Amino acid sequence: MTAQRLALVTTVLLCTLFGSHSYAVPSTGSPTDIIGTRVIGTNGQFIRIGMDNGISPAALVFIDPSCAKTKDYLKDINRLHQSAHKQKIALYGVISSTTHTAKAAQAYVRKHNITAPVIYDGTGELTARLQPQISTESFMVNLSDQLIYHGNIDKLSMAIDATGTDTAIKESNTATAGCPLPKAQSLPKQVTYNQHIRPLINANCLTCHQDGGVAPFSLKSYTQSKPWAGMMAHVTQSRFMPPWKGISAPGHRFRNERRLTDREIALFSQWSKQGAKEGSIENLMPSPASDNSGWRLGKPDVLLTMDEAFEVPANGKDVYRYFVKKDAIPKDMVIVAVDFKPGDPAVVHHCNFFLDYDQRARKIDAKDPKPGFQVFGNGFMDYFGGSSGQFPLGAWAPGGEPVKLPEGMGIPIPAGGDFVIEIHYHLNGKKTKDQSTVALYLAKKPIQKTVTGLFVGTQDVKIPAGEKNYWRHFYMDVSNDLDLIDIAAHMHYIGKDVKIVATLPDGAKKPLLMIKDWDIRWQNVYVYREPIFIPKGSRIDAWFSFDNSADNPANPFKKPVEMKWGWASDEEMAEIYLTVYPHSGFWGEEWAAGVLLEDMMKPWQRGASANLSDIPSDSLFTL
């Protein structure tokens, strides 16, 4: 190979390796991707930027411990943290791995008694995104994740005080004095476990991949992680892991989102290619405290454990089963959050929760000698049949973090209901028993906003055998102002894509949810960071596609047959579930359970249309 050719190949390789993972320097007013970023503190604890307590604007101050001037500002950082906290702004120090090891960063924070949480940017992700030039350079983003301040720490306090006003932006881009910081690397030359991979695993994977967790193996240590290096590179690249399918748009992204950036995926890939090295002990961050120790939202107000353990078989098709807790709602209550703990995390794949007020589920249960009953094929819910007796109350999927409703909002639940837990068991080759528990959190103060659930869907589904790309469209005219809190879609096995868009009265489009390559086994409820206001006169459109060809591995028929709407696993559904706060009572002000009456739902639910000319392009939905 000639020298020129070698140089060309090297250039191409470098571009391939580094080109796509570099970030542009953000300018004030531009969108960033800071809120919700999963990082690790110098003490080893997991931090989601701006999401420590609800959701808040966030300020970041880069600290260079080797810069003598930095020391003069440490008191300011502590003081700023206090004042920011009072204003519900999350402030963090950041020590970059470009200047210090994890151990040195931890020692510095302790020695100087920095009370603000300090992020150790081991992967270099924050440094690469924000590209600070000078020590104590500061950044602040608002709730919409726009950069509203970038400049010196002296003016940061003004930005904090001016949050929510235009002043913040006017004071931005102030000159910064201090020690120059090393230039951010798009990707490090050598990727190691201690410096790069462990913080990524601890921030993104450990919830499930720990001993006794939902995942089949633990990734808690280097010894446990190294064998999976190739596999991690592969499944992160294909985005099979972390499991997350929903995409909306900047400004109303999902609060429970769990996605790696392209750069983070490249780190996994490079680590594997470079032999999955452990790296220096100086970069080994402390282990986070296990989050399996208790309930993540604190002590629950109501615990509902399955009456009996269900014996899960070793082999066969996955099991979808419903379990009834009779008279679980002894009094009127207002729910603000639901959490779930699987009895045997190895087999519980996901679950949905329902309330049943006319004992329909318990009657079906009585006919089945085993705990619970199998329902796929004969849905127990009867909301299409004129009954108001059953309605859903959220869902749980592995890795999901429980989310409390915003302050002042709640779901009123009348006394007298049965609680029904639908569990999808993923069989794993050994017999086991499961006895799972649901936790309910109740409002401690009177609520001002009654939250309720809405179904929108169509039964007009008839998918010809062999049809690869069958679409249905339905819509809902929004007849009253509402806040959209979360959204979920539902199909069965052969579902493919989902696109849901709100069109506001002025014609503006709000992309609400896109799911590509639907998988019935990863049904998530997608919670917006903040409720989205959808004014009266808007319209919500949903497009669903199905692949009923023999090429679709999920097709329940070897030789495809026509599939129609129905509850059974070999029938299909097309529905969206919306959790909303209606600003005024178009269903009356009474209990939420009453809203699913068929006659009230009619104008909402029957908006099926064969007009598919307006299927939105994928590019409408962006990260």
Add this chain to the structure above:
Amino acid sequence: MYIIRHLVISTCLLLGIVIQVSQVAAQSGTAEHLLAGFHALDINQESHSFGNARPKVLIFLGQECAISQRYIPTLNELSTLAKAMEFDFYGVFSDSWATLEKAKQFQQDYEVNFPLILDSAEVIAHQLQPTAKPEAFVFNTKGELSYQGRIDDRFADLGKLRQTFSQHNLRDAITAVGNGQQPDIARTKTIGCFYGGWD
């Protein structure tokens, strides 16, 4: 020409792991028996010789690999079929981090009805070069490799389970070899957990 391979004789201790597999015989350049000279102790210390003239199934498994785990009930059925056709049927853990303790726990938890070999020195893996776990190798009475690949086609990809599947490749291979024939399909791609510790 005889090639004398690296010998791992008897049971020895390396990093606290019992090496249970050895290759003690020289192998002929012309002989086709791919497992000539291989001996192993299973995890219950029973001795097995792989170089004999019985047809064989070796299936590489991962102790923490969910796909391997999920296949055990099927493999238990296939081992019953294979034994009825005079096969030897073995599960092999070929990872340097595989331990005897975990292997025993695996055997108990998943009620495995065939012998499990702990190949933590990766001697068998180096000889056969499996691509993923669980991957099956079927040998005929001459020790020739008749089939290598997946158990069946229930996994379309990692995390993509087919609702119906029709290719029972390992069963077909056992039936063909048991009847003295070559299977129609001799090689398939395995969907499973990657090997991470050896090349």
